[in-house]
Amino acid sequence: MLHYESSRLKILLIEDERWQQEYIAEMLDGTGLDIELDVAATGREAIDKYKKISYSCILLDYILPDMNGQLILGYMQGDGHNLDIPVIALTGTKQKNLSVELMESGVVEFIEKEDCSSDILKTAILHSLARQNFTSSRMNIVKSSYEKKIVAYQGREETTISSRKAESSDTVEYLSLHDFLTGLPNRYSCEMELGLTIENISRDEEGEFGVICLGIDKFKQVNEVFGHSIGDNLLINISERLKSQLNESEYLCRLSADQFIIICRKMVAYSRVNRIANHAMRALAKAFAVAENTIFVTASVGIVYYPDGGLTPEVLLKHAELAMFSAKEEGGNTIVHYSNAAGSSVREKFAVYTGLHQAILNQEFELYYQPKVCFRTGKVLGAEALIRWFHPERGLIPADEFISVAEGSDLINRITDWVLLKSFQQIKYWRSEQLTDARISINISGRNFQHDHLVEEIEIILDKHQLDPKGIELEITEQALVENQSAVKKEISKLKSMGFKISLDDFGTGYSSLSYLQTLKVDIIKIDRSFIQNIETESGRSIVQAILAMAHALKMTVVAEGIETHDQHVILKALGCDIGQGYLYSRALNADEFVEFCNASRNKH
Numbered sequence: 001m002l003h004y005e006s007s008r009l010k011i012l013l014i015e016d017e018r019w020q021q022e023y024i025a026e027m028l029d030g031t032g033l034d035i036e037l038d039v040a041a042t043g044r045e046a047i048d049k050y051k052k053i054s055y056s057c058i059l060l061d062y063i064l065p066d067m068n069g070q071l072i073l074g075y076m077q078g079d080g081h082n083l084d085i086p087v088i089a090l091t092g093t094k095q096k097n098l099s100v101e102l103m104e105s106g107v108v109e110f111i112e113k114e115d116c117s118s119d120i121l122k123t124a125i126l127h128s129l130a131r132q133n134f135t136s137s138r139m140n141i142v143k144s145s146y147e148k149k150i151v152a153y154q155g156r157e158e159t160t161i162s163s164r165k166a167e168s169s170d171t172v173e174y175l176s177l178h179d180f181l182t183g184l185p186n187r188y189s190c191e192m193e194l195g196l197t198i199e200n201i202s203r204d205e206e207g208e209f210g211v212i213c214l215g216i217d218k219f220k221q222v223n224e225v226f227g228h229s230i231g232d233n234l235l236i237n238i239s240e241r242l243k244s245q246l247n248e249s250e251y252l253c254r255l256s257a258d259q260f261i262i263i264c265r266k267m268v269a270y271s272r273v274n275r276i277a278n279h280a281m282r283a284l285a286k287a288f289a290v291a292e293n294t295i296f297v298t299a300s301v302g303i304v305y306y307p308d309g310g311l312t313p314e315v316l317l318k319h320a321e322l323a324m325f326s327a328k329e330e331g332g333n334t335i336v337h338y339s340n341a342a343g344s345s346v347r348e349k350f351a352v353y354t355g356l357h358q359a360i361l362n363q364e365f366e367l368y369y370q371p372k373v374c375f376r377t378g379k380v381l382g383a384e385a386l387i388r389w390f391h392p393e394r395g396l397i398p399a400d401e402f403i404s405v406a407e408g409s410d411l412i413n414r415i416t417d418w419v420l421l422k423s424f425q426q427i428k429y430w431r432s433e434q435l436t437d438a439r440i441s442i443n444i445s446g447r448n449f450q451h452d453h454l455v456e457e458i459e460i461i462l463d464k465h466q467l468d469p470k471g472i473e474l475e476i477t478e479q480a481l482v483e484n485q486s487a488v489k490k491e492i493s494k495l496k497s498m499g500f501k502i503s504l505d506d507f508g509t510g511y512s513s514l515s516y517l518q519t520l521k522v523d524i525i526k527i528d529r530s531f532i533q534n535i536e537t538e539s540g541r542s543i544v545q546a547i548l549a550m551a552h553a554l555k556m557t558v559v560a561e562g563i564e565t566h567d568q569h570v571i572l573k574a575l576g577c578d579i580g581q582g583y584l585y586s587r588a589l590n591a592d593e594f595v596e597f598c599n600a601s602r603n604k605h
Contacts, residue, residue, distance in 0.1 A: 009034060009057065010038065010054070011028070011036070011056060011057050012038050012049060012055045013038070015040075025037055025039075027121050030117075031119075031121055031122035033122060038053065043064045043071060043361075044363065046076075057087075057125055060072065063464045065421075066360075066418075067421070068457070071414060071418075077106065086128035087107045087109075088108065088124050088128055089102055091111070108128045109128050177189045181232055183239075184260075185254075186253060187255055190253040190261050191314070193265075194263060194313035195313050198306060200265075210272075210273035210303060211304050211309075211317070212264070212273065212277050213302040213304075213321050214242075214260045214281075214324070215299060215300045215301075216259075217298045218332070223450075226293055230290050233291060235254075235258070239252070239254065239260070241283050241284065241288075242283070245276075245283050250263065251263040259321070259324070261320065262277075274303070277303060277335050281298070281299050284297055285297075300327035300328040300330075302326065302336055303320070303336070304323060322338065323338040324336070352401065353405050353409065353411070356405070356415070364389055365418060366387075366388050367385050368387075368588035368589060369385055369440070369590075370384050370386055370581060372579050375572065375580055380602075381439060382473070383440055384441045384588075385441065387399055387415070387419055403445075407447050412445045412447045413447070416445060416448045417457060419443070420458060421461055423472075425465065427472065428467050436594070438598055439473060439501075440471070440472055442472065444475065444476050446481070450487055455495060458498075459498065470499050472501070473500065474502055475505045475526070477504075478506050488520070496521065501523040501524060502520070502522050502523050503522070503524035503525070506528045508527060517556075525551050525556055525558055526561050527547055527560045527577075532561070532563055535572065536567055541575070544560075544575060558578050560572050560580050562582050563581065564583050564584055568582075
């Protein structure tokens with residue numbers, strides 16, 4: 001008998017539906033295990049409990065009222081650290097394709113809710129605990145080993161982690177310290193090496209060294225065009241080429257997906273660190289041959305120096321990343337030193353980026369709804385869901401300020417997931433209470449279509465809330481559509497088959513083309529506000545009239561956004577525009593205010 005079968009287990013069940021909580025509790029009672037069950041109905045509640053209480057195991061439902069399972073696990077891990085307890089995902093049939101992403105987030109077992117039984121739960125719990133116990137035992141050996149090596153570091157010749165690989169055949173130890181794809185030391189190893197370098201060089205009061213953060217520009221486009229397999233092979237080639245540019249005194253590691261760190265460990269002049277960075281950039285600028293494909297890349301580089309740029313490994317890495325982030329902001333393929341990256345603009349953007357990580361967890365976002373009005377009847381037909389960020393210190397942060405920052409990273413996927421979840425919850429509530437049947441439009445970033453599971457995520461949320469997508473519009477900007485046609489076309493087809501309407505936002509500001517409008521079968525186009533502002537001029541009116549004629553010939557509905565004056569309203573109505581949106585009718589309203597606005601409009605008309 002495994003010792004877990006006789007030990008008391010404290011299990012956290014993360015599930016929002018009461019009947020599911022009771023059902024899982026009943027199944028756990030039937031396992032014969034000594035279990036103390038704790039329940040969390042929201043992601044925030046689960047994260048708070050996890051931080052305060054030591055659990056043996058977590059049972060995780062994927063969709064919670066405030067966030068999805070991946071977000072929950074991401075917050076639990078924090079700063080890239082692994083979960084220290086096993087997680088078992090309780091999934092629905094529509095979530096099968098998320099298995100790989102969930103495993104990368106820390107899930108070790110999967111149980112479909114339809115198949116859940118006491119025996120299956122017992123087996124999954126015991127297997128996950130046994131696996132975790134084995135891993136923990138091996139990691140304790142690793143930790144003990146490296147503590148001894150750090151103590152023994154003084155007084156002996158410097159030895160890199162790479163050379164330790166040859167001295168040890170322990171696979172667990174090696175994988176815990178290295179990136180499995182490239183074989184380079186990972187972030188944990190990088191922090192250890194920085195600590196050793198600081199310790200060694202600090203004996204000289206004037207000791208200095210440099211840290212280079214190198215980020216591959218637009219690497220996600222490589223994955224999108226060539227596929228993830230080619231992208232992985234490219235990263236391996238990049239790591240090999242970088243290694244070929246360095247000598248023994250320089251330490252290379254892979255910090256994250258497309259970011260690398262070079263530690264110039266010996267006291268070197270600033271010019272030497274710059275030369276290393278320039279050599280690396282020139283090396284990467286040469287063509288890569290990957291599986292019969294020729295691929296060119298560039299890199300953004302940030303440089304920080306010890307001690308001026310930070311006194312600890314964590315601060316040095318943060319500042320190196322900040323400088324690299326600034327290089328990307330300048331267009332990429334350039335070098336920025338941390339001292340030059342400390343301008344208020346870059347710091348502000350980086351602060352926004354950092355704050356976004358906590359905004360969902362701290363419930364700082366709120367959805368507002370800007371009404372859309374029918375030109376023919378004057379009635380409210382729907383609204384656009386708009387996200388607002390109420391920062392605890394900075395107050396209201398405009399969406400155009402933080403969305404642009406989020407779109408520069410995977411944070412946009414987290415934010416879109418939250419918007420979809422909250423929008424669908426609100427629509428479900430309005431429909432069930434018969435408060436309003438207004439059509440709601442939700443913005444989808446072009447970056448979201450690069451996310452492999454966008455459609456599946458939407459399908460899961462719909463299924464969770466038993467929501468009919470009829471009456472829901474998904475908006476994508478014209479520019480995003482043009483830039484991502486290959487990725488967007490297939491996804492739009494799936495979404496339309498589910499019952500969604502597709503709206504093309506900011507029409508006329510990008511590469512307007514009849515061919516893609518016909519190919520993608522867009523339902524609605526929104527004339528950009530820049531055209532509405534000039535509609536009182538002859539040329540401006542002619543452009544809008546041409547757009548309306550084209551759209552109506554293709555059986556599309558036309559929305560004019562940014563309407564601010566009565567004269568604009570009169571002209572658009574005379575031209576035959578279908579729907580209007582703007583401050584002339586209403587500002588964006590919170591959920592309760594929007595229902596009141598709809599009721600007032602209904603009574604008026």
